[in-house]
Amino acid sequence: MEWVETALPWAMTALAFTLLAIQGMRHQARMNALEEKLKQRCDDLGRELHAVSSGSFGVGRRLVACEQSLHSLQGAMEEMRLNDPLRVPYDEASKLVEMGADTDDLMNSCGISRPEAELVSALRQGRSSEYVA
Numbered sequence: 249m250e251w252v253e254t255a256l257p258w259a260m261t262a263l264a265f266t267l268l269a270i271q272g273m274r275h276q277a278r279m280n281a282l283e284e285k286l287k288q289r290c291d292d293l294g295r296e297l298h299a300v301s302s303g304s305f306g307v308g309r310r311l312v313a314c315e316q317s318l319h320s321l322q323g324a325m326e327e328m329r330l331n332d333p334l335r336v337p338y339d340e341a342s343k344l345v346e347m348g349a350d351t352d353d354l355m356n357s358c359g360i361s362r363p364e365a366e367l368v369s370a371l372r373q374g375r376s377s378e379y380v381a
Contacts, residue, residue, distance in 0.1 A: 338368060345372040 337358040344354055345368060354365035 338364075341365065341368040342372050345369050 351365045
């Protein structure tokens with residue numbers, strides 16, 4: 249009986265250490281599983297970030313190309329507007345109307361038809377009356 253009294257505390261201590269060891273192993277297994285999930289999630293997020301950044305880089309390049317095309321088209325439109333052969337006679341006719349030219353003067357000086365000369369004269373006189381009123 250005496251040996252039971254001395255062996256019992258040792259057996260209880262051994263049982264406690266065994267239970268602690270089992271609990272530690274379970275805890276370690278859970279930690280490893282969580283670590284693996286975390287690593288997998290980080291890998292997934294890294295791939296998603298790469299895909300998003302690659303897509304936004306492509307969109308940025310397209311945007312820059314569109315801006316360059318827009319500037320090129322704006323320049324071409326401005327050049328066409330300035331070099332329009334039909335525009336020059338009308339600008340000149342408009343200036344002549346301001347200086348007091350009549351329809352016949354416009355036809356002879358600018359090489360435009362009578363209806364065009366009358367239209368330029370009417371438009372110019374309409375603008376002048378807007379400023380007066």
